[in-house]
Amino acid sequence: MTTTAVQQEGRAHGLSGFTEATLGGTPENTHHVYFARQPLLNRDGMLCGFELKIQQVTATAQANADSDASDAADRESPAGVSAQACIGALIRALMSSDVRLALTGHRAYIDATRELLLDEAVKTLPPERFIFELPPEINVDDELIARIIALHGRRFRFVIDHVTQVDDRFARLLPYAETVKIDLRRTPPALLPKLASVLKSAGKMLTALGTDTHEEFETAFNLGFDRFQGYFFARPHTGETARRVSAPRHALLNLLQLLAGEPTVAQLEAELKLNPVLVMHLMRLANASGLALGLRVTTLRDAINATGTDKIARWTQLLLYADGRKVALEDDPLLQLAATRARFMELAVARLPDAGRDEADAAFLTGVFSLVDAVFGGSLENTLNVLMLTRPIRDAIERHEGALGMLLTLIEALERGAWDVADQTCQALAPLTTAEAAQLALTAAAWAGIAEHSADAEGLERIED
Structure with missing residues (x-):
């Protein structure tokens, strides 16, 4: 190319x-x-x-x-x-x-x-x-x-x-x-x-x-x-300095499990009503997307319809990493890292031959859940079991296998400035080059750092309590 x-x-x-x-x-x-x-x-x-x-x-x-x-x-x-x-x-x-x-x-x-x-x-x-x-x-x-x-x-x-x-x-x-x-x-x-x-x-x-x-x-x-x-x-950590989360973990996992199927609006509404914190975030997300169209979302059902299940799913995945304190998205290191990885992998997999929408979705999931043990601690395998991820995604996260695993290796190398590892990995991911991968990582970082409420933010708005 x-x-x-x-x-x-x-x-x-x-x-x-x-x-x-x-x-x-x-x-x-x-x-x-x-x-x-x-x-x-x-x-x-x-x-x-x-x-x-x-x-x-x-x-x-x-x-x-x-x-x-x-x-x-x-x-x-x-x-x-x-x-x-x-x-x-x-x-x-x-x-x-x-x-x-x-x-x-x-x-x-x-x-x-x-x-x-x-x-x-x-x-x-x-x-x-x-x-x-x-x-x-x-x-x-x-x-x-x-x-x-x-x-x-x-x-x-x-x-x-x-x-x-x-x-x-x-x-x-x-x-x-x-x-x-x-x-x-x-x-x-x-x-x-x-x-x-x-x-x-x-x-x-x-x-x-x-x-x-x-x-x-x-x-x-x-x-x-x-x-x-x-x-x-x-890294996983427990004790007094362990990371606080912005919503109960079981609530986020239950919502993710529901979203993994094809839930109706009524099912989503019932699940969200059990968790006021999630409702608050969803209303903010829906109004952030609706303001550009001159809309004002006032009910939970309207918020679900305005946002869409795909965007709610991504928001929930990233919300797993949000700090429990009132922290701006651009200042939250773990959320930034997870969001950047996910977006990078989604962009990078599109450069590979025969990659389509399904591969892009799998790449995003691989990136976003590659750090999930830092939130939940304990066994990574058990957490991935709860999330019901597909085998290629699990193999990529647990053993860095397959094309998704190589992309995960690549973004980890870019995070550390390990250019030799990045070069070697890109040779196996041709036509993707190290220069292009580094550019994609910058683009992903910019997407992850979006601070304004914008309809173009693709579901990654400021997350606050």
Whole structure:
């Protein structure tokens, strides 16, 4: 599939096309810039930002992308392309509407190479949207310090990234950094409490990198960390810090089981009347969809008819993940993750041969229920039994088997910025490419972050108590 064909197909699905630039005036030097998005949570467990993992590949360097991926310099200056041209392409990509929408109103943390910071084009980035992370390999000298001071005067903020110990480089950067990101797994355990205490006393914000388990989160939380980067929130957890849900779980499961058949309006009305919280959400959903048509829904039966069973089913599936507190959709990390996965898989499966509406529905269900154990805890198998999912969906969730399983592997790789895994998986999912998959993930993230009540929101409106 050509790039033009892919772009045309993407627009048909609500995409704006790939983020790319033609360098040197020749099509073979087309330069792709794409991103993975990793959440940062605050001490309340709510989203407060995203780190954008950046991948830059030129058409001429595509074949060597895997071997060069670990080399930061090659990522910044792919074969045959000047560093300045790469920086220009990166900044255009960062300023695209796709990235803005995928950030859902939160700030983006980006790795800042020396070349990027010293380039005048960096000043065109809005400082209220982007925070620069200073990676361990950056060369710190007087020129760089002077540049950081100048950019700081323009309201840009800096993070010292991947800190595991105190050294000269760290000491030189510390006065100009607002935040220090500490790698929990690589920092000596005996050093961690002292390092956190000293930095907090110095007025620095602390971000815990690598909080993929609840134990790691609790360790960092008790040490006074302010931000947490990792997927601990998507793992099963019980106890005092377990996630609260916005409606009784049994009520949501009963409704899902009813929706799995072909319920009548009367049956849906009877089930919903048993659960006032669900009625409240449905009335909001129905009026959000009806306002664009100048309608006002005032009865439960009208709400069911106005919304439709398909939209009610999707709303109920996603409502499983909604936090029990009054949390805006765009700030709820688990709901955002589940919604993004579901929408990504629905969009991505459409790129595969012979995929139709049934495959799209199955892909959405695979994505939305791939995290269900984070809500219910206990055995994933038992929860999937209750949901009565089909065998291909269960095989995909439990064992990552089949095309749906490969798509789930792909979105998990994109979530972590594991570009090598994404490349390998896309080879088995041809004609889907890594660049296209990354674009679809941004599109899905934007869909998941819709905050306005809109008739075009396809059933994913703000969920609040």
